[in-house]
Amino acid sequence: MEKKKITGAEALLFAFKEEKVDTIFGYPGGAIIPVFDALYTHKERLAFHHILTRHEQGAAHAAQGYARVSGKVGVVIVTSGPAAANIVTGVADAMLDSTPLVVVTGQTSVAALGSDAFQETDVLGITQAITKWSYQIRRAEDISWAVARAFYIAREGRPGPVVLDLSKDAQNQLIEFSYEKCRYIRSYQPEPELNPDKIARAAQLINQAKKPFAVVGQGVLLGRAEQELFNFLNKADIPAASSLLGLDVMPVDYRLNMGMVGMHGNVAPNKKTNECDVLIAIGMRFSDRVTGKLSEYAPQAKVIHFDIDPSEINKNVQVEVGVLGNVKKSLPAVTELLDKADHKEWIESFEEHKLCEYREVVSKDLYPNNGILTMAEVVKCLSDNTGENTIVVTDVGQNQITAARYFSAYNTRKIVTSGGLGTMGFGLPAGVGAALGSPESKVFVISGDGGIQMTIQELGTIMEYKIPVKVIILNNNYLGMVRQWQELFYEERYSSTSIQNPDFIALAAAYGIKGRKVEQRQDLVEAVREMIAADSAYVLEVMVEKKGIVYPMVPAGKCITEIMLKS
């Protein structure tokens, strides 16, 4: 019997269903109308939850937030030209932070390609450098193949974004639909095989170490290898710190968790990086924000690097042993060969720096002398008043670093932040996605007055879909992080960093969102509790000190031991 033919647009959606997609972030437009028409046709049958964001960039960041908290692939559908250009920031962000996305952009009909047609842009040319894979679908019969590959590539190995540029003809052509999930690509090996020699060598180095130290990144989370990590660290008694993206891998109260490394990381792990004898990097990529001046990064240490991506080994830091593979497998393999060890004295030596940081930075951040609230107080208050099912999504800048330093994560996939690309405007839309990706959690966006306005239109999305996101705006009327650099390194020449803001609470009210502005310390706790108790969206604006500086700080290009605690 002849199978019923369907359009390519329908085939795209059926293929999504095969990949168990339930939520799509998108924005319609001329070159993608057939797909939106098919969404309408199959409203009941496919029951996708389509979220119409207010800007395509918002759709991309929302899909990132969704993917980061759920571990699933984030899906975006937008039109051609301007829409395709608008998703670029989100795609680049997902590439640097290894977030699995499948983004479909509409494209003009094949006959018009290259003619500078209306809303035509060279999507492949633009996105090849910032995607794990991008592909132009010109015929409906290729849709199933391309979608299957897209999900496989986005999800497997080191995750990343995939862009499918779908021509209008492919959307309209009729085909018989069939689907087979992709399980193998000849030219792509998602996980390198474990090399027993490297495993043995790594174990040997760790067993000989007197002062081993581990730095943990998002790779552990992506590999779902948290337990394997704890077994590894516990057995050889190895103190560990995390990168910004690895912050929620280890609970804050875990005995061996020494905090965060990097430019605004903690003093102890930064200093200890340059004292340890064996440095064990696990699922992290030695970003310049982690290493500071490369030539002075852990020169004394033998470095072991666990990673799934062969191009990361020896990319920035020369290593003694590169252990390729999924950490879910490589960590247990090394753990098995480890001797039980006790590094009590070494671990205790972190304490002195911790106390120093508390005295010089934390106590001043949390218990300031003057009357104006600090960002740290607000984040700490949120952290103290929320429980386990809390997700914090940050924007970029001082708000982000303060959230990273003062929000205590006890579970994995609880902190979502734009690490590699450092995208201002990431927070609010990513918060929308996080709330949809983890409906059982309370989601808090921590933003600044600058970043929030880069994507503030997404309050409309929150309004329309009644998404219970709580938004904290830490308002200092400055682009705080840039201002901080200007103060510290540009002789207080505040070029274009002071900023006039709208009435955020009135703005929220215009979107039907509850809100409150806090200016006095005595109102903070009650306001934070009111926000937490609200069962709908909420905007909490807190006026914070105008010229706050986030310390500690390793100045760009300096050695990590030159960490500043004050100016």
Next chain:
Amino acid sequence: MEKTLYTVTVYSENQVGLLNQVTIVFTRRQVNIESLTVSRSAIPGVHKFTITANTDRETIRKIVLQIEKRIDVLKAYYYTDDEIIFQEIALYKVPTLSLMSSNEIETLVRKYNARILEVTKDYTVIEQAGHKAEIDAMFDALNKNKILQFVRSGRVAITRSTVERLSNFLEEMEARRKEVFNGNN
């Protein structure tokens, strides 16, 4: 760091847009591509890029890993000149008059093992294959008589091994395919 001329060989699936994916890896690291040739390989369906670039060992190693990271690239290798046999081809167009007026050009053609492809009353086309230095030398010699047009191809190179180095990789991948499809059906 010391710069050397490296030859990079990239084996890939035949996918649209791959050339751009390969070249942007060089561009991003500010490495100029000296020459580039794309052809089929001895393995059906597999394309081969031969690229030369002047850079240091560390950079070329990273470039090759970044190229391999592209999904449709099967494998990439880099070589120094002593590891490969390589050749370039040049075409020269000279006025036929200068060929007739002395035996200088004939001597050059014999010396460099070149050959004459076409002679008209106005011009003569000479083909020369060889290493870059040989081609440069012949160019300089011929140019005394004013070369009308000149073009040199990108380098083609072949390793000293008896099989395509890629074959082992393809065997491994085939084993992986069998494992995937038999392992969890």
